[in-house]
Amino acid sequence: MAKILLIDDDEKLGGLLGNYLRRFDMELVAATHPADGLEKLRTEKPDLVILDVMLPDQDGFEVCRRIRKSSAVPIIMLTARGDVTDRIVGLELGADDYLPKPFEPRELVARIQNVLRRSSSQPGGDGLLRYAGLEIDTEKRSARLDGKPLELTTMEYQLLALLASNPGRVFSRDDVLNELRGIDAQLFSRSVDILVSRLRSKLGDTARQPRFIKTVWGSGYTFVGEAAEA
Template sequence: MRQLLLIDDDERLAEPLQQYFAKFEMSLRHETHPLKGIERIKRENFDLIVLDVMLPEIDGFETCRRIRQFSDVPVVMLTARGEVMDRVVGLELGADDYLPKPFEPRELVARIQNIFRRGKTAKQAVSVFQLGELTLDLDKKQLTRNDDEIAITATEYELLRLLVQNQERVLSRDEIMQSLRGIDADIYSRAIDVLISRLRHKLDRPELIRTVRGQGYQLVNR
């Protein structure tokens, strides 16, 4: 059974979600305080975190940033605010998906299952790609530089895998969006740009991913 953690100060939300998630072989634990949630993530092994933006003391954005300092566990952010910029900020901080409140529990489950599906598909591919001093191992779902692992999120990994497996071909934003279905379509253009920028920074080789004006992005491994 998958182990998930909900960090949300709304006590009324947790119980019905826990009951619903159980139908899909998911055990949903709950913390109302972000700092306690962070400590719990350090102690226990979770497959995914569901994180509310509006939290006491520190908000969900800061909570996500702190989680990313020590863990690459997938994060789905929830918010009662629907601003596009909130979603973009969440992606910039390493969230894998973003769902506005109110939401249907089935949609949240579907998005979570999609994240797990992407991870499972990646594990089934046994292949290693060399990008200079960088190595992407699709079997281990691991990116390394000279044998030192580089921490990337599930969404960043999926984007890099897509680019690497389509080397030298220009991928349009629509193509990338189809692979990264967890990102809301109404913000896909900016969201893809954010993910590309974040990935370039982590690779520390911005020339690897080339922007083709009016067309999309291309991985150039030379």
């Protein structure tokens, strides 16, 4: 059973979510104050944190920053504010996902499941992402295809690492732009398609028969590489 820590001053929300999440084999631990939330993070050791932006004494961004100083626990941030800037700030501080209020509980469950699935696919202690025929070294920032080094540009490597770290997640062009913008401020929507095309070429991949990167028409791109055999 996954343990979820909710840090939100809305006690009613905590009660409703607690009952709902149990239907999906999840246990909710709730905290209505940042200090209590940080203490429960230490004592309860949750699998994921749901963190509201609007909190008493200090906002959720500061709490996220404090969590990231000592923990890599997945974080989903909630906010009643629809400002895109808030979402970007949260993601830059290390949040794994962002959900605006009000939301449907089933959508939150889907996001929790997705984030937990992604986190279980993160590199091991050796910093390696391993898939059938593909190995990505996140510490050396390099990759090997069928045992041979791949000559990738910085942008190509960053895109590959982004997709391979989140298998199954569909990234829209805007998602990719938000993730890679700090590397190349001139990156724009159409250039994402060009970047994907270049990366596919080096991976020996095609849009029609994808081995690693699949186009989800009308939505974006997703990583479909097969898990390496143990």
